[in-house]
Amino acid sequence: xxxxxxxxxxxxxxxxxxIMEAIAEGRLEADVVGxxxxxxxxxALSKVASSRRWAASPRDFASRAxxxxxxxxxxxxxxxxxxxxxxxxxxxGEDLVRRFSxxxxxxxxxxxxxxxxxxxxxxxxxxxxxxxxxxxxxxVPELDAGAVIAQAAVPVQSSDTAATLAARVLEREHPxxxxxxxxxxxxxxxxxxxxxxxxxQCLFTPLRLDSAGHLxx
Ligand code: GRF
Numbered sequence: 085x086x087x088x089x090x091x092x093x094x095x096x097x098x099x100x101x102x103i104m105e106a107i108a109e110g111r112l113e114a115d116v117v118g119x120x121x122x123x124x125x126x127x128a129l130s131k132v133a134s135s136r137r138w139a140a141s142p143r144d145f146a147s148r149a150x151x152x153x154x155x156x157x158x159x160x161x162x163x164x165x166x167x168x169x170x171x172x173x174x175x176x177g178e179d180l181v182r183r184f185s186x187x188x189x190x191x192x193x194x195x196x197x198x199x200x201x202x203x204x205x206x207x208x209x210x211x212x213x214x215x216x217x218x219x220x221x222x223x224v225p226e227l228d229a230g231a232v233i234a235q236a237a238v239p240v241q242s243s244d245t246a247a248t249l250a251a252r253v254l255e256r257e258h259p260x261x262x263x264x265x266x267x268x269x270x271x272x273x274x275x276x277x278x279x280x281x282x283x284x285q286c287l288f289t290p291l292r293l294d295s296a297g298h299l300x301x
Contacts, residue, residue: 087114087269090164092172093121097128099170099191102258103265104131112262114269118162120155122174142174152180159184166268169223170261178225186275188223189268191261193253195235196221200228205246205253216240216249218257219290220264222275233273233280236260236293259297267291267299 091100100119106112119132124139138158145151159167160183169176169190181188194204196219198211208216217237222230236256240249267273273282273291280287282301291299 085113087165087265088117088163089114089265089269090118090120090159090162090167091116091128092159092167092169093119093128094123094126094173095128095171097126097131097171098254099168099257099261100128100131102262103168103170106262106265112265112269114166114265117164118159120159122151122155122172128171148177149179152177156180156183166265167223168261168265175227176223176225181223181225184223186222189220189233189264190223190228190230191218191220191257192228193218193250193257195219195237196228196232203246205249208240209244209246209249213240216253218253218260220260231275231278231280232290233268234260234264234291234293234299256293260293260299263293263297263299264291 093100104116107114116132118136118138119129121129121139122142124141129137129139140154142151165187167184167188194208195215195217199207215237217235219232219235221232224230238252238256273280287301291301293299
């Protein structure tokens, strides 16, 4: 069955682009039913037809809760199977997260639980990490704290700057997100009691992306 995917994005939208290419090439049986943004000028919005866009500026709302409620209503209106936060840079309120609990994922540019929050690449360099990468996790009210489904690692090089590291991580984010969505939309990966399962087996560590773009325990 074709999965209905809603994407939340604040900026460039390269992860959204990767999802759309995977769909177009038959690698992901899904449909992007809506793109939602807190920044009406976000490039990500331009990747879909105007009928599939929703954008509003939080400052036009009386409160954060009011913005979240409007965003949540707009997402709910497209009846998504999955809500994918792909470069959505605004913290989601607890009510909004609970509304889509269990079906909302985020791609975060670090090997969680390391470096939650912003500036992950600079922080990985400062910490002297030998390995850095990206994680796809379920969204819970606490920032970047939900169960991690899958990760892609890249080695940190001595010549790296935050920018070169970010570029190398981004290259792996795209196959990571697609491989994770393939498993989620096929029902092969799911959460039970705060633990991720693959094909009925409990996973004790996140799935890892190999060089061929496949995920395995
Ligand atoms: C990605 O690095 C993602 O992990 C982070 O924000 C960036 C968004 O990139 N949360 P894009 O908008 O998908 O190109």
